[in-house]
Amino acid sequence: MIALIWAEDQNGLIGNQGQLPWHLPADMQRFKALTTGHHVVMGRKTFAGFKRPLPRRTNWVLSRQPDLKLPPEVHQLADVAAIQTLAAAHPDEPIFVIGGAVVFAAVLPVADYLYRTRINARFDGDTWMPAVDYTQWQLVSQQVGTVDEKNQYPYEFDDFRRR
Numbered sequence: 643m644i645a646l647i648w649a650e651d652q653n654g655l656i657g658n659q660g661q662l663p664w665h666l667p668a669d670m671q672r673f674k675a676l677t678t679g680h681h682v683v684m685g686r687k688t689f690a691g692f693k694r695p696l697p698r699r700t701n702w703v704l705s706r707q708p709d710l711k712l713p714p715e716v717h718q719l720a721d722v723a724a725i726q727t728l729a730a731a732h733p734d735e736p737i738f739v740i741g742g743a744v745v746f747a748a749v750l751p752v753a754d755y756l757y758r759t760r761i762n763a764r765f766d767g768d769t770w771m772p773a774v775d776y777t778q779w780q781l782v783s784q785q786v787g788t789v790d791e792k793n794q795y796p797y798e799f800d801d802f803r804r805r
């Protein structure tokens with residue numbers, strides 16, 4: 643099962659200068675809870691924005707560069723077909739595709755599940771989620787987030803399964 647997981651603002655913004663445009667610890671906690679112990683697949687640029695590989699997860703970086711230098715514990719995938727092969731080799735567990743925009747656009751056609759965080763605010767940035775045709779997706783779970791001192795924007799978690 644291939645699952646996309648991302649957070650977007652009300653304009654579909656997802657990134658700014660290689661980083662997330664917001665600070666929303668509740669979303670980070672949900673991301674960690676869902677992905678820990680699993681395979682995470684990310685674009686070369688998203689990986690470059692991390693200080694280190696995501697702990698307690700098997701990190702895969704998508705890149706066309708044959709001579710890309712990665713830490714020894716990080717694996718490379720060359721194309722979307724390789725993600726599908728990875729998913730087929732692990733039929734009982736989700737493969738989380740964690741961004742960014744270029745990777746989401748490439749993988750969306752073969753994804754089975756979407757974990758979307760919608761932040762109901764507007765931010766500045768330079769990277770947007772590609773258009774998703776939600777007529778192809780069934781909302782299976784919706785959870786409104788708690789706004790508090792640490793999480794200052796209204797947000798919700800929406801999960802979709804391909805129809």
Ligand SMILES: NC(=O)c1ccc[n+]([C@@H]2O[C@H](COP(=O)([O-])OP(=O)(O)OC[C@H]3O[C@@H](n4cnc5c(N)ncnc54)[C@H](OP(=O)(O)O)[C@@H]3O)[C@@H](O)[C@H]2O)c1
Nearest residue numbers: 648649657660661685686687688705706741742743744745
């Ligand atoms: N809000 C969120 O949930 C979220 C999640 C993740 C990332 N982000 C943000 O998104 C931004 C980065 O996104 P981005 O779109 O610029 O870059 P990206 O998708 O992270 O990485 C793009 C790179 O991935 C590789 N790649 C992409 N598609 C490929 C394919 N089909 N086959 C092989 N390799 C492929 C290529 O690497 P090579 O050039 O090496 O071939 C490409 O240059 C950052 O600001 C980050 O913070 C936000």
